Structure formats: C-alpha cells, structure tokens
Amino acid sequence: MANGSNYNLDFEKPLKELEKRIEEIRVFAEEKKIDMSEEIARIEDKSRKLKKEIYEKLTPWQKVQIARHPKRPTLLEYSELIFNGFIELHGDRLYRDDPALVGGLAYLDDIPVTILGQQKGKDTKENIYRNFGMPHPEGYRKAIRLMKQAEKFGRPVITFVDVAGAFPGKEAEERGQGEAVAKAIMEMGALTVPIIVVVTGEGGSGGALAIGTGDRVLMLEHAYYSVISPEGCASILWKNATEASKAAEVLRLTANDLLELEVIDEVIPEPLGGAHTDPVSTAATIKESLCHNLRELLHRDSQELLLMRYNKFRKMGRYIEE
Amino acid sequence: MRISDNFKVLNYKEAVFDLDDERGDDWLLKDLFRSKQKYVTIKQREEVDSSAQPEQQGKKELPDGLWKKCEQCNQIIYHKDLEKNLKVCPKCQYHFRIGAWERIKILVDPGSFKELFANITSCDPLNFPEYQEKISKSKKITELKEGVVTGTAKIGGVPLVLGVMDFNFIGGSMGSALGEKLVRLFEYALTHELPVVTVSAAGGARMQEGILSLMQMATTCQAVNRLAEKSILFISILTDPTTGGVFASFASQGDIIIAEPGALIGFAGARVIQQTTRQTLPPGFQRSEFLLEHGIIDLIVNRKELRNTLARLLRFHQRRKLEIS
Secondary structure, three states, X not given: OOOHHHOOOHHHXXXXXXXXXXXXXXXXXXXXXXXXXXXXXXXXHHHHHHXXXXXXXXXXXXXXXXXXXXXXXXXXXXXXXXXXXXXXXXXOOOOOOOOOEEEEEEXXXXXXXXXXXXXXXXXXXXXXXXXXXXXXXXXXXXXXXXXXXXXXXXXOEEEEEEXXXXXXXXXXXXXXXXXXXXXXXXXXXXXXXXXXXXXXXXXXXHHHHOOOOOOEEEEEOOOEEEOOOHHHHHHHHOOOHHHHHHHHHHHOOEXXXXXXXXXXXXXXXXXXXXXXXXXXXXXHHHHHHHHHHHHHHHOOOHHHHHHHHHHHHHOOOOEEEO | OOOOHHHHHHOHHHHHHHHHOOOOOHHHHHHHHHHHHHHHHHHHHHHHHOOOHHHHHHOOOOXXXXXXXXXXXXXXXXXXXXXXXXXXXXXXXXXXXXXXXHHHHHHOOOOOOEEEOOOEEEOOOOOOOOHHHHHHHHHHHHOOOOOEEEEEEEEOOEEEXXXXXXXXXXXXXXXXXXXHHHHHHHHHHHHHOOOEEEEEEEOXXXXXHHHHHHHHHHHHHHHHHHHHHHOOOEEEEEEEEEEHHHHOOHHHHOOEEEEOOOOEEEOOOHHHHHHHHOOOOOOOOOEHHHHHHOOOOOEEOOHXXXXXXXXXXXXXXXXXXXXXX
C-alpha cells in the first residue's frame, strides 16, 4: 500500500500541473527578481476554480480513492481533534489487544463518551502493525467489551468506521471472525446507551457493519460504504478487477447514495480537496454534527432508543409483497 | 444418537419412508418430484457456469436421473438409493446439497409445515446489471419466490417456526426480501413464543442489492437478539455452504449451532485468504469439523440424525415446571 507522499489521485493531475507551474513561476520570479504576483494570483484563481469543478463532479470511484487516501485522518487523530482527555483502553480480555481497532474514553465537550473504531497506519511499518486497519476477531470483541462497559456506566458510544473489509486470514477464521462480527452487531442492537456511527473513510462490508449499527449513522462526504469492494464486485460481474470504477457506479456506495437509500442519516461535508487536506476543519465539522445528534439522543430513555434503533434498520430493505 | 421409545415417530427410517410415500399430502407428492428434478440440475448448472457445457454434453455417460456420481468419492450411486439415503453418499457420507423443500420434508413431521410470508419476493432497488434476469432464472430453477422458505411446522410433535434457505436461489444470498422473510419469521416466533430453527445454505449477502443487503445482517441479528426477551430457543443449522454475511449474522448466533458434516462454513473465502496473505490453508479448512475443533459450533450431525437431534433439543427446551421428587 502506498504511503502518503506517492499516493496520487489521478483526477487531480491537472491541478498538480497548475501547482507545479505556480511553483516554477515563483522560483523564476525569485531568481530574476521580478514581480509576477499578478500572474501567480491568476493561476491560483484558476486552480481554485478547477479544484471546485473537479470536486463537484467526483465520480463514485474517485470518491473511493479519496476515502482510501493514506493521509486521510484516522481515529487516533480525531480522538485529539474532536475530543478531550482521550484515554486508550486495550484488549478483549480473551486473546490479545488488536491494534487495528482502537478505543477508549474521551470527553465530547463535557460529556464522557466511549469512542472506538478501526485504525489504519500512517506508513507501511505502522500499517503492518495495525494490519492495514483490518481487525481480527479480537478487535471486534474489544469493541464489544468497550461498548458493554460504556453501557454499564451510561456513556454514549461513538464509533468511527474506516475499514477496507473484514480481514481475510486463516487465524481470523480460526478464531471465529463471522461470530465476532455478528455478535458485535447484535450487542449494538441491544445497547441501552445512545450510539452514533461515523463512517469516515472506507465502509468495507461486514467489517464496517460490525461497529455500524447505531441510532445515527453519519458519513463523511467522500467516504464510501458498500457490501463488497468495487474491485471484488467487478471481478464477479465482469471477471475483471480493473472495471472497479464501473462497479463503484452500480453499487451506489457514496454518502449521497446512502442518504437517498435512507441507510444513513446525514452527510458531513468535507473541505475542498478532501478531509486529508484539512483535518482540523474536518474534525470541527464532525464534532458539530456529533454534538447536535447526541443532544437529540440524550433526551430519549433507553427503551425508546432500542425500539427506534430496531425500527430504523428494520425498514431498510426493499422488496415486493405480491 | 439413540432414539428413545417416546420418539418412535422421529425414527429416520420413517423420514426415509416419507420420501417415497406417494400417499402423502398433495404438497408432499409434488415436492417429491420437484426435488428430484432439482437435484439433477445442480451439478449441470455449475458446469454451464464454468462454460464447460459442450464437454458436459459430449460425455454424458450416466443417464440423467438414474445414476449419480458422488462428488467426493466418485462412487456411482443409483438415484433411488441416494434418495432413500437422504442424498448422502452411502459409501463416504458425503452430504449432497439439497433444496429448501427437500430439506423441509426431511426435517419436519409429515404434513406439519405451513408456509408463511410466501408472497415476499425481491425487487431490483439499485437497477443492478443482470439482477432481474438472475431473479427470474432462479425462480424458474427452484420454483421458489425467494431464497428462503419460511413457515411453521412440528418436529417430534413440538411446534416451531422454520426458515430454510436454498442455495440454488442466487447462491442463497441474503438480499432485502430474504432478510425480511427471516425477520418476520423471528418476529412471528416472538409473538407466538415458538422456538426457531433456521437452515442456512448461502454464499453471503446479495451483492446486487448493495448496501441494502449488508443491512439485512443488522436486521436479522437484531431480530435474533429480541428472541432473548421471551427466552425463545434459536437453533441454527449450517449446511454446505454457509459463508460471508449470512454466517456473520443470524446464522452464527444460534443458542445451539449444528452443522452437517463436511459443510463449508466461514466468513472470508479461502481463495481470497490465500491471495491476500499467501498462507497455506490446512486440509479441511472452514469445514464443519474445523469449526467444531475451533469451538465455533456445537455439534456436527448427520442428515439422517438431524430430525432426531432437533426433536431432542426442542424437547429439552419445552417449558415446564422443574420439580425433583
């Protein structure tokens, strides 16, 4: 997996060229000691407009690429930017601590909450340590433990979803990955405290849903959430993983698609250029959304919450009754 | 497993006899023939899919419907014998895949099954390529409206609700309609305080309904969860294959989980695991015996014994006042 510096978004190529030209002119102006600020401003303006144009017309596949950007902010960054006093808690008490799923205690403004989510690495070394953010069963079991703990102490739970998919590995199967995912979904269905889910990057299938059953499901503008990866879908449909961009279209996996399908409640806008270009403002927008959603949920008693949560997912299917 | 005298009605020989009993109810008779046809088409369809059709037609040594080759030990089995043996190879115990109605006939007390929610069927909410065709084709092949048959029945005289999946219906995959039928079944069980038995045979969530299929994992899990409110027993039977999003939802959350021998059960596919991690997978990986060894399922039960086992388990959970004299 590429690290931040050499991960290129193809569709940003014209932008990169403009930026390069601006830089060249700057160097040239410096060398020759001439004022070219007007020219620079002109190109910068052009670049801004182009960027806006590109980002307004992003295809689903382009969004997937943004969602996978190695510099996209992760939970550990958000834990500092959105919350105060984060204390990470470790382990599932059964097997080991899974670094691919982190969680702990934090304050959202003054409200104590439990936060948890998948954690990708920032470079190859960290990614290997964190298994590219793909939890093993013990990761989901840690999530369950922390959620039950939150319930015991009446803390709301906020989960951050960013996972390519469940981890395809021998050990994960041996230790009952399917059971762990299902159990997490079940436990979330019965948790008597409010749950807010934020899909921040990749919402990869069962691995995402495992921590995705909340009273509110929010999604960043360029995140995606899908039953299968576009590559996987393409190789099934057209026997060719390179058709992924076509698959991304038919799967309806963007935040707006999901809002339309009534699977999520809210799309959280990202700064122009994506969350990675400005984690601080992204975090601020997420925080705003978390606060107003949590405020609403805190008014409800637990029985009401449970019923609402049940009905929320209950009505998501589309079928015919003849 | 021993059958006590009280359970004569559950003797598997009777189950076998049912299959050949032409004096049975109308639906029994109809399904007898239907099931035979279905059984013959399974392997053929797979070969068509792998575009080996001409070859298949060229080497038709065995007249259709009379003989069947065991997929595991290559034993040639007389069709009638295989039927009598509940589609289990008499030589190596290989469990052939069977359709939903065949399964129901094997499991329930004769004539006790009453179908529920039969009118729920799939639509194409995402306008997904080739999905409509897939649905129509599956409907034709299986004569089912959806990949699960749901209803009430009795096993060993104990009333219950039963949901049986059919792998021939788009790989038994769980889309909105299938999920809805299961959830309604669970809700019915909750309302009527009946135990639940599901029989899974599924490749996973149905890709063609995208995220809506994924959400069926959530709805089914939550519906199972609610069964606890009234201490309702849920027995999940896993048959070949039970994988992906079906295994990672309701199917792995039974109070008791039973698998048929040799069934492929798991979350991630073996090929994907090998491609991703380059790990060598042990023989028998993700088979029932592997899952039992790793503590993921309770029991492996031969198809012949399944009905008896269910009856015994159901009886264990029948409500009564506990007294020791």
